[in-house]
Amino acid sequence: MPSMEVNFCGVSIKNPVVAASAEPTLNAHNMKKCIDTGAGGIIAKTMTDSPAMRELTTRSKWRFLNERHEVCQGKVPRAFSLYGRSGLALEPPEEFLPEIKETIGYAAEHKAVVIGSIASTEMQGWVELGKQIEDAGVSLIELNFGCPHPKLMPGVRTGMNVGQDFDYACEITQAVAEAVSVPIMIKVTPQVTDLIEFAGRLKKVGAAAVTLTNRFIGFVPDIETGKPLIYGQAGVGGPWIKPLTLRWINEVRRAYKDEIFIAGTNGAYDWRDIVQFIMSGAHIVEMCSAVMVFGYEWLGKQVRGLEKFMNEKGYETIDQMRGIASDAAMAYAYMPREKARVNPDLCNYCRRCLKACFYQAMQDGEDETWVQEDNCIGCGGCYSVCPVPGAIDIVIHQ
Ligand SMILES: Cc1cc2nc3c(=O)[nH]c(=O)nc-3n(C[C@H](O)[C@H](O)[C@H](O)COP(=O)(O)O)c2cc1C
Ligand code: SF4
Ligand code: SF4
Incomplete structure (x- = not known):
């Protein structure tokens, strides 16, 4: 049997399939469901001190779209889009932290890893949230510099509003890295021109890993009504976006080799995609959209699919696959x-x-x-x- 264990930022994870920070990790109940499937870990829904980002979640809406970008009803095709508006964790930190603690206890019994995710609108808030979530017992902390929704909310300086301001993002990263002792990973927005230099800067100021990448913002009119789907611009992603994500993983892998850990997210549908993420250079793969279509058990299926693939191909470890396609990429x-x-x-x-x-x-x-x-x-x-x-x-x- 191959070993699917991964060393991610010094933390051992039993396999690279991780539930991304999103509705499937909204609370302890949901996080336990993800853990039950055999996933290597979960990233809790982003905890925030921003009332606006919590309120937004109470207005969440999403639609699965087909290849014509029409709303699916029943059949969701392989190349679907998840087009949605949503916010961050519903509860304020003091109410959300007990959910995380409860999950950590459960995860320990299942040898799964719990990663915290945070987002603030102020420098001091990032530091405070980092310390609080570390005290709750998470193994790693992801800083959410990628959430697309704050861009649609004037005045809310978090998520991709931070991810597009490299200097401010580095200041926050350094401050949090100095305040906590667990490794931190930075989830970035793809809506920038260059992530290679940014990844290097983040590493220099204390990031152990980068998460490549959060989702884009899109806009889809409904031609029957002449109105926008779900009332306006929304976050957009789905399996079709995978090559764009893998491009950044490929670039960061080539630029920094093993100097920086990479979490891949945005476009992994099944174990085949997970293999592609790993062959591009990802250490772990965070999944959300497909889980939101098929349910928690989708995660477990991909763990088993990955193991079967490794067995058939004779890969004994994840490391044997990691980055091999990126390393073989050649210039024109x-x-x-x-x-x-x-x-x-x-x-x-x-x-x-x-x-x-x-x-x-x-x-x-x-x-x-x-x-x-x-x-x-x-x-x-x-x-x-x-x-x-x-x-x-x-x-x-x-
Ligand atoms: C409904 C929804 C809510 C999300 N909430 C968060 C969040 O709270 N924090 C975060 O870092 N990312 C959030 N994401 C992004 C996901 O964690 C994930 O990175 C993204 O969906 C790309 O992965 P996928 O292609 O597997 O869906 C959310 C995505 C969706 C669709
Ligand atoms: S080679 Fe050209 S003509 Fe022959 S089967 Fe293929 S597409 Fe058709
Ligand atoms: S140039 Fe050669 S490879 Fe390209 S389409 Fe024509 S026959 Fe095929």
């Missing part, structure tokens, strides 16, 4: 030259490939297609549209 200049080749025995002459070639390379023969080699640049357009497996190969040319 090093990519090998390739050409398409049609296999006449398999080609059924549907001619679909002719429509996808823009280099005058795919040629129309009498009863087969063929490749004008000199023109073919090996782009692969024909390969992707060909309906017959093996009828087109893309082969290295030099």
Whole structure:
């Protein structure tokens, strides 16, 4: 049996599948449900001293959207969006901390890790919340610099309003890192131009890990009514967004190798995605949207799927997979030259490939297609549209 144990910021986690800070971790009841599934850990819903961010949660609304960005009813496709408005933990810290303490006791019995999450609107508030949640007994603390909703609430300086202000974010990180002794991880917004330098700065001022990344803000009109879905702009994410998240994980991994721990979130649907997050460089993967569609047990299914995959592929540890795809990524200049080749025995002459070639390379023969080699640049357009497996190969040319 492979070992799925992960060393994350010096904390041992039994597997890399973690319930993200969100409604599935809204209170002790929900957090225990996540733990029951066998997940490696949970990140409590973000605790805040901002009454506005708590009140917002009482107005939460979300819709699962299909590929046309229409509201799903019943069937939720693989590439769904979770389009929603919500806030942070409902209770003020003094009421939420007992929920966390209760969960920590339960988690210990199940060898799961409890991570706290905090968000304030003031520098001193971040420090206070950090200390309070550490005293409650969490193993790590995530600073939520990524929540998209404060952007939609003028005057509330938290979440992505902090994540977009690198200097202020670093000041908060340093202050919290100096005030607590558990490792801190910084959950960032993807709505910035550069996360590589930012990750390095965060590390320098005391962050043990970065969480890449929280969700985007979107806007979806309902064409029947002419009104926006759920009354206006909302947070948006879902499995389709995964490549954008993996791009940042890839970049941070390449820039810092093992110097900074990476938690991946925003786009993991199932264990296959979890493998992709790990191969890009993530140590742990935080899941929310798919759990909100399929329920808590979805987490356990992914733990088992990951273990089966590792078994089949012969990976003995998570570390053997971590970052391997990122480390193999190459610059354009090093990519090998390739050409398409049609296999006449398999080609059924549907001619679909002719429509996808823009280099005058795919040629129309009498009863087969063929490749004008000199023109073919090996782009692969024909390969992707060909309906017959093996009828087109893309082969290295030099
Ligand atoms: C309804 C909802 C509530 C969320 N609440 C929080 C939160 O309180 N704190 C936080 O850090 N992230 C929050 N998130 C972001 C999730 O933790 C997660 O990072 C994000 O949804 C991307 O992961 P996914 O693709 O698995 O959904 C929330 C997301 C959703 C959809
Ligand atoms: S690989 Fe690209 S250039 Fe070559 S035949 Fe196919 S579509 Fe044309
Ligand atoms: S798309 Fe495939 S099967 Fe169809 S003509 Fe081209 S090579 Fe043949």
